Amino acid sequence: MQQKFPLLILLSLIIGAIACKKVDVQLGSDFVDGSNTQIIKVDTFSAELSTVFVDSFITSGKGTTLIGGYQDSIFGRIATQTYFQIAPPTFEDIYDNVTFDSLTLILKLNKSYYGDTTKPVHIDVSRVTDKIEPFDNGFYLYNVDKFNVDPAILGSKDVIINPNQTDSIFIKLNAALGQELLNKFISKSDTIKTLDVFLNYFKGLRISSNASSQLIFGCKDSLRMRIQYKKKGLYLDNKNIDFTLHNSNLHFTNTSVDRTTGRPDIVNLPTLKEIDSRSTGNAAYGQAAAGSIIKLKFKSIRDLLKVPNFAKILSARLIIRPVVGKYDRNFYLPPQLRLSTTTALNQIGTDLTAIGANGSPVVQYGNLFIDYGLGVSTAYSYDVTNYIKFAITDAVDNRNGLLLVPPTSGYETNFSRVVIGNRLNNIPNSKIELQIFYAAVQ
Known part of the structure; x- marks a missing residue:
């Protein structure tokens, strides 16, 4: 024309x-x-x-923790898993006369999402059993990479995400692990005092979901695993120990796509x-x-x-x-x-x-x-x-x-x-x- x-x-x-x-x-x-x-x-x-x-692309060091999955009518079932290391705070000799209260993973949303926000998202937290590091002596981790985890789930939660209102998610984790970690502070263990020893003992966490979820949402990398405990003194004080993200370059997301359920x-x-x-x-x-x-x-x-x-x-x-x-x-x-x-x-x-x-x-x-x-x-x-x-x-x-x-x-x-x-x-x-x-x- x-x-x-x-x-x-x-x-x-x-x-x-x-x-x-x-x-x-x-x-x-x-x-x-x-x-x-x-x-x-x-x-x-x-x-x-x-x-x-696109076969693979770098997902490490992006500053985003992706959680969830959903069924896409075109691409099929899409699911995410985020892996990361955590590190203890600098050791202080202040843990006498303390009793364990709880162990919690705290995630802060970054307001990004894709999918149905009216349905709950199931979240599982697992302990990684492999050392998190790039494969083949590389420098990055990719969307196709993954590491083994302990089959026993540390903690789970079903949450409904309102991107405009939900600020943080709190997931209670295994109490026995929390007590074990607190005991290492009490005993002044090298596992807590030396970072390399700790990372060999506790290699990291994986956050994943299941097939019931119909939403993927993002969280900041300012996550923390918190031990809450009580310290006896003149008064009974509530105290925290925060484990924070270690090495953001090893914080990455695995993305899987089951195309058999799509077009x-x-x-x-x-x-x-x-x-x-x-x-x-x-x-x-x-x-x-x-x-x-x-x-x-x-x-x-x-x-x-x-x-x-x-x-x-x-x-x-x-x-x-x-x-x-x-x-x-x-x-x-x-x-x-x-x-x-x-x-x-x-x-x-x-x-x-x-x-x-x-x-x-x-x-x-x-x-x-x-x-x-x-x-x-x-x-x-x-x-x-x-x-x-x-x-x-x-x-x-x-x-x-x-x-x-x-x-x-x-x-x-x-x-x-x-x-x-x-x-x-x-x-x-x-x-x-x-x-x-x-x-x-x-």
């Missing part, structure tokens, strides 16, 4: 056509004679979409590595924290060079409309998504940028607008002018494209998903649109 306008009229139309923002059209010295120049809008170049599998056409994604959207219901599926991202390719874009009188691309805007009905207030869209260049290897490359308010390039995150009413106006939008200008000059038939991924800071911890329809998708207002304005000289 092409629309032609006289040059003087068209500039005012572009202002209204692109998100109510002024568009500066620079034709340059090659197009001095305005009577022979036309600006043409074309929106018929479609993107080829695919769902790409049958993406169950083999880990084996196939990439699946064309035409084989998955004319849509591609992205949930980075569960190992799935969306790839876009513009393989037909060089056909623009064949258009009669084509001279120069002036601007290009990509509008991504998520499939209507695949998101709501609980299973919400990623608030930010960046576009990163990639190759046939599907590795994340350079992020697409735009000129910010201070005149410097800034990464684009889509400026998401959500229409929770009818869903017809929900969209991400990106200035892809420079990318499309480069793409039409690339004569090689390759599998280069763009990956739609969350910001670097939330890649591993944000479970929100996005579903994008290809040009054959028959759900209204659920397709990608590439708008190109170019100059033609007759």
